[in-house]
Amino acid sequence: MIAPHLLIIPATAETMADADITMAIKRLFTNQKGLNEHLLDVATHEGLVTLTGFTDNLLARQRAEDIALAVRGVRGVASTVAVRTPARPDADLQRDVCGALADDPATGDYQVQGTAAGGVVTLTGMVQSWAEKQLVLRVVQGVRGVTSLLTEDLAIQKGEIVNSDEEITIQIQELLDWDVRVNSALVQVCTTESVVHLSGTVGTATERDHVVAIAYQTGAAHVDARDLSVVYWALSSELRRGKFALRADEAIVEAVRGVLHRNPRGRCSETLVQAHEGVVTLAGTVSNLRARQEAEHDARLVVGVTEVHNLLKVRPRHLVPDAAIRQAILAALARDPYVGHFYFTVSMSNGQATVHGQVDHAFERERVGDVAAGASGVLAVANLVAEPAEARPEALARPGSPDPDSDYALAGRIRERHFWSASLHDQDIAVQVSHGRATLTGTVDSWPERQQATIEAYEAGAHDVSNHLLVLAPAGPGQQGTHPPAHLLTNAHR
Template sequence: METLNTPTTAEERLADSDITAAVEQLFRLRKGVGANHIQVATQAGVVLLTGFTENLLARERAADIALAVRGVCGVVNQLEVKPPDVPDARLQHDVNQALQHDPAVCHYPVSCRVHSGTVTALGTLQTWAEKRLVLNVLKGVRGVRSVADRLTFRGSEIDNTDDEITAQIRAFLDWSIRVNSALVEISTRDKVVHVSGTVGTAAEKEYVVETAYTAGATRVDAHNLLVAAWALSPELRRNKYAPRTDAAVAKAVHDVLRHDPRLTGFAPAVLVKNGVVTLTGSVGNLRAKRSAEQDARGVVGVWEVENQLLVPGQAPEHAASIRQHLQEALARDPYVGHYTFSPEVQNGEVQLLGTVRTHFEQQHAEEVATGIDGVTRLENRVQVQPSNSPFAPQNFPLTGGYESTPQTVPDSTLEQRIRNHFFWCPTLHAQEIQVAVERGRATLTGTVDTWLDRKKAARDAREAGARDVNNHLRVATPGPLE
């Protein structure tokens, strides 16, 4: 691997107290964590989270938010989970239904036992990625306090030698827009992967570890993989975004799709022309279609994705069944289960109707709906009524948060909030992004390095309180090789 010189200048140091204040502020602004019940402390860049959340998804969301803060080297998540009481018999039913009706995991040989809110998952899967999907489904059931992981995986699908595991990890990292692989060293012995070197953020470190498991590692030692802001330097990443041939990009996209268990059993066709990827063929559900596009956008050299994947339609007589499964999935979700939704279904096309308190819950309800087998198209018509509205739903959970209306936040205040979000984002703070706010609508202009940066900038603006975002950011594109 090419050796890169590290900077000799003193690296910018961010005070622990400033990092703590930034994490606390993000918890207050970003919904779905329950900021009032979380305590934050930072020592030498490592963030400690204590207190409690109302569900496992909120616990993980809190850690993910902290991991993505500039200056954070790691997160110790000691948050407890205090969900609403759900009788074990009911929770057992909901867990079984969640597994049965999730199109990605419904055929996996998994069984669960429930006791006092703890779900014990049993079974043998093919890969670590399948195991993670199962655990995510269980964590998304309202009332689950913890998940005892007793799942194993045979690894028959990924039965690589040590050299093959190392090569696979290297290929994944080289083609991923998320991490500068030139600064990461990898070695494997008896399927235990050792990673060292430097990454730019704590979130990148987590991504490297997950990538190693996806490639077939039985254990990952990342103690010697350091987090340092200088690793985000554009100069060091210039080779990362160097032009690639369309053929090489197409192969990389194929490889990424092949390792996504949400796409198991499907083989989307990939055509690349001048860095534009066109996906054709069919997949089994709407979530798989969206996942394929997201996977493709994460590959270096991809500048745009035309998602022409088809989801087979359903006969009219299946509409009632789809509607029932959709309502049940929304009802058992820890974020939106307390709301009432009235979806309309015709030939697999869904109009999602209802009222929630925050844009976060609106988008989360859509995500839940995309995972229902038989949903081919989704129009999210869920209305957002903030907590200070007379039409706001009642009996909201702790993790919902407070959704300010555009009228209650001056444009100048909202603009500063957005700029603060960008300042504390490791990948955005040094990029040339201009922000303008008018009547609660944010307009973003300038150029960013990747599609991921463009998407994150828009999401950060919404989470800062913008009622809408005009995202005119351009992605720097050196152009494909001839």
Template sequence: MNLKNRNLFSAYGFLVSVLIISFLGSVSCGAVIKSDSDINDAIMRQMEKDDVVSPHLVDIRVNEGIVTLDGSVDNLIAKERALNIAGSILGVVEVRDELVVRPIEIPDQAIRQNVKQALEDNPVTELMALDVKVENGVVSVGGEVKSITEKRIAEKIAESIAGVRSVRNEIEVSVKIDRPDSELAAEIRQNMKYDPYLNAQSIDVAVKDGVAVLSGETGSVFQMGRARRNAFILGVKRVDSSDLIVKPWKEYPTEMQDSTAVNVEAAVASALSSDVRVNRENIRIDIRGHKATLRGTVASLYEKNAAEDDASNVTGVWQVSNKLKVRPQEVPSDDAIAGKIRVALKRHTVTEPHEITVTVRNQKVYLYGNVQNITEKNMAENIASQIKGVAAIDNRISVVDAEDAEYLWKSDQQIKEDIRDELFWTVFVEAEDVNVMVQDGTAILTGTVNDWQEVLAAIENAYEGGAEKVKSDLDVRNNEDEQLPPASRDMHPYYYFGYF
């Protein structure tokens, strides 16, 4: 996939977009110099719209594209979101973190118990012998794991617990298998080649004594992080990306991926095999056109969802039909499952403030209650999916603000201008490829984009611009007249894109 490879280059990950002054109109994106003050304003506007970040005490400084965030937020997930938003803005070349976390006050012993229990509940970390210490809300996690990804998952679990100020990840990666450096490098290159959010031509990969070294250029800070994550494969001890730099204005040569069914199937298989959350041996893959169908059995709903995420993030896949059956190896009683989920929801920093009712019948979880936004609703479901014995979830949580808030009226012309601004600033869409019309509050998008992920990004940009409804008539290059799958604003978990 080549996003913004004419005048701008972009990566795609956390679906965020920002505003620029509307008088720029139809000016070519490549001709516009993005000033530090414009970047500053763009970051703050996006933070103010975010479901997780409350930026009233966040200060932003920008100097020649280098962004420094300082001030305070109330939890580590909000801190990570703020950093991700800054890194996703076009023109940002580096993000420096000086943010302080000021969480709710919880005794260290309670935090330690919650972290240990969360690690035991997660299917990836449940059998790891990890040591957890807490002092003044600072969590230290030590021990030994087999991969960088496992180390990262453990860290993210600790960061999600209410009351945690910071996490010191002292886990050591001890590679238990002996894989040649050449084999590791080939797998990393394969992962990057079929990653729809990267241009693999711009990144060089070398592996020496199990250390992956990445060099070259990327189009955004997010893309740099995405490249690193593609190197987190079994057998790699460490990833060195010190020679990988960000050049937002670089024009890359067009790269055409071979997206035949055979190659896409191999790419999906490789993505599943590289994910420690998934047991690849039990999954069958069928590729027809741009639709991937997954069949077989998995041990948990968490694994089923992870497999779908992996397949969705492969170049050439626009739609995933997840027919995997969840067959837990250990089946606690329904009451035990419900109790575990209630505890997990109360210890998580995002869902802790809300009263969520949990009912379990025959291993199917029913969630009820009220939350403030779709991110909190989706996070509750994600938390429940990690609990042992859960085979399915019916999420009936209501998003109160979305239902009760009055629509802020804007004229069709103002909505159109705001959508154009969103498309201009985002690193996820080639703005010049998307035409926008607005009729009675409904945005109509036409044009031709690079892939299905870019369609979703443009739809989200239209909502962020103020549209009440969005109708997408966007075509995809090299589509061969294949019908695009239906799009929904809530169908993609962009806020927590990754391993957790």
């Protein structure tokens, strides 16, 4: 998230009542694993949400802010949520911060240092871009015991070639045009002395955050988004249909290459990008497993991409012994604020890690896989971490269960989350639940909505999700503004 002051925007017409928005966010917090809703307070005024209270780690605070931003009717979020976590000795916390930066395949090469005092970490050093700085912040936020970050002395190195105001404006407009999450036709960009001024309209507060982040990626010194308003009518699927018009394969290839290059995890990769009728194939090598995962994710966010075949091979720049990888994974899991209190075992075979253990929720199980994938040298991760049988939804659905309507209640929670989701509320999604397993059918406009539907089902409590949602294929000439025929629908991977 960008600085909180950038999230406050002018009043616009909206149909959702403030009280309903507040209640929806509170209910989402209640069902959200990794958050203690009893410690968070929510208030809404004219669509502007204020979050106060406490979380026990920085990732949970970010999680709460992101949830609120994505709620239908929310025009902005201001957060003063504080982090309260058991105190750790400064030396231990500083060791973990330095270890997290050193063990990450990308930040391990950065000239960045961290010092800890009373839970506050001060970052110093130099990075090459705004994206690299954001990556450093994400890595450090994932260390158990960090309560806040000071980044004034973490500088972005200015190259010999500095983009002119006109070049910054053009780059931002091009990036917005190729980003499937943004309706660029409604956004205006103006740059003066490297300060970018954004105006126009977006449909959600989350979309507004995406626009601001894209502006910073181009080298903007500051982004003024006070005149970029969140308005209800900008959510219209019909209004956005032209965004998904067919693009030439050659142009798609160039756009995907640009996206991969801007991700600091993949800049040293040797990636071959091909496209045929919107189907993108990624081949070549990347230096780490996280880069492979993020390359596919980033490619799916490019306009005109209907499917991604990920054939990338993980080839670490330096040979890392299995014993060192195992130790790095165990250390990363121990540092993590979500799963650091659980016990895990890790076995290695030729760079492939298998993780065993037991956690309380599916959210924590997924977190284990994500953390393990970030270790240097790991080629693949088999996540065999289990949840307690009595905690699984299907256990509650057996005959004689104290809650025989658990499947019905789960389906209702999923539909409620879809209703309040700014990106999913008008999508054609049907939900069925059997023994805690959710099946999603219907259509969505793009891959991000398809992915979000799966996330919402898991967050509502589903033990497993079968996502059969079809992504509407790009409209061809003469079809802009209309839904394409059924035979043009595509089905993306889960």
